[in-house]
Amino acid sequence: MASSISLLSPSLRLHLTNTTLLAPFPYYHRSKCEMSRRSFALKGIVASGVSSMASTLTAEAQPSQGVGRLPYKPEGYNYWTWRGHKIHYVVQGEGSPIVLIHGFGASAFHWRYNIPELAKRHKVYALDLLGFGWSDKALIEYDAMVWRDQVVDFVKEIVKEPSVLVGNSLGGFTALVSAAALQELVSGVVLLNSAGQFGDGNKQSESSKETPLAKFVLKPLKEAFQRVVLGFLFWQAKQPARIVSVLKSVYVNSSNVDDYLVESITRPAADPNAGEVYYRLMTRFMTNQSKYTLDAVLSELSCPLLLLWGDLDPWVGPAKANRIKEFYPKTTLVNLQAGHCPHDEIPELVNKALLDWLSTLYPEEASLQTV
Numbered sequence: 001m002a003s004s005i006s007l008l009s010p011s012l013r014l015h016l017t018n019t020t021l022l023a024p025f026p027y028y029h030r031s032k033c034e035m036s037r038r039s040f041a042l043k044g045i046v047a048s049g050v051s052s053m054a055s056t057l058t059a060e061a062q063p064s065q066g067v068g069r070l071p072y073k074p075e076g077y078n079y080w081t082w083r084g085h086k087i088h089y090v091v092q093g094e095g096s097p098i099v100l101i102h103g104f105g106a107s108a109f110h111w112r113y114n115i116p117e118l119a120k121r122h123k124v125y126a127l128d129l130l131g132f133g134w135s136d137k138a139l140i141e142y143d144a145m146v147w148r149d150q151v152v153d154f155v156k157e158i159v160k161e162p163s164v165l166v167g168n169s170l171g172g173f174t175a176l177v178s179a180a181a182l183q184e185l186v187s188g189v190v191l192l193n194s195a196g197q198f199g200d201g202n203k204q205s206e207s208s209k210e211t212p213l214a215k216f217v218l219k220p221l222k223e224a225f226q227r228v229v230l231g232f233l234f235w236q237a238k239q240p241a242r243i244v245s246v247l248k249s250v251y252v253n254s255s256n257v258d259d260y261l262v263e264s265i266t267r268p269a270a271d272p273n274a275g276e277v278y279y280r281l282m283t284r285f286m287t288n289q290s291k292y293t294l295d296a297v298l299s300e301l302s303c304p305l306l307l308l309w310g311d312l313d314p315w316v317g318p319a320k321a322n323r324i325k326e327f328y329p330k331t332t333l334v335n336l337q338a339g340h341c342p343h344d345e346i347p348e349l350v351n352k353a354l355l356d357w358l359s360t361l362y363p364e365e366a367s368l369q370t371v
Contacts, residue, residue: 068116088134089127093119100126103169107133109264113347137273199293238269310338
């Protein structure tokens with residue numbers, strides 16, 4: 001989601017990160033995706049507190065050295081038609097599938113340092129959510145459930161087998177709600193500095209009247225930030241210099257804030273419909289998110305959950321990760337010395353932690369790879 005902020009004014013970005021996007025779902029029975037968190041602990045990664053591996057991160061000048069990078073293609077990779085809209089996705093590798101879901105304003109290219117490495121052991125998919133990246137900038141009424149439905153159908157129609165869903169920030173929301181809907185088609189969920197808030201579902205109607213979002217963001221938007229003003233803000237936010245500035249504010253080590261990353265944000269923002277999508281997200285999508293809570297969706301989750309958390313994130317700190325772990329017993333927490341997008345800032349550590357955890361979900365595959 002770091003790239004998401006390139007499309008947001010400073011007064012909105014923190015509110016977006018904290019927007020309550022998760023909706024309650026009917027209870028689903030447990031699937032076969034149980035796992036022992038103890039076995040992952042044996043991998044030598046501390047499940048709470050800062051891992052010793054991560055603590056050495058800040059000494060590295062070039063965190064992505066030696067890591068393969070997805071080639072940047074201005075035309076994109078693969079396309080799938082969903083509800084009449086063109087959806088962009090990348091697929092590489094063979095093995096048990098992983099589906100990577102980007103954050104607000106980003107794209108599949110934000111997983112540039114993860115896809116090639118993960119694809120050495122797994123079949124890796126990374127898709128662009130509707131309205132973002134190389135996917136269509138559809139002029140629809142956006143809601144978190146639109147992206148949930150998109151991921152659900154993607155798994156059913158393209159992946160066609162049980163998968164692990166991995167999401168950063170807004171993509172974390174999407175991964176969680178999609179996992180609840182997919183039931184046995186999800187083997188596990190991985191969150192990297194996920195957005196979302198805990199809340200009291202019983203006080204939903206009352207809290208929706210006085211949420212900070214409604215009081216401090218939505219009312220001013222409706223009263224002052226009319227379409228022309230938002231159009232100017234969008235123009236300002238998509239400027240390369242602005243994008244670089246905001247990215248550097250959430251990357252502790254900004255060596256990976258480069259032309260590749262900036263281009264992957266500015267190109268989609270140049271779409272003729274991008275400004276209208278931005279307007280709809282700011283004025284409509286954000287108005288009805290208080291009904292979605294982390295505790296509601298976690299209550300419906302049955303698969304193992306891995307948190308790869310950048311503890312130095314200025315928006316979503318480690319307190320949220322600790323609370324998720326406390327709330328959901330089947331959680332493994334790996335703390336990292338990174339900002340909001342650890343997968344792009346410190347890809348070696350994220351890739352290793354993710355692959356180690358996946359080996360506990362698929363021990364048969366792991367044993368074959370070591371032979």
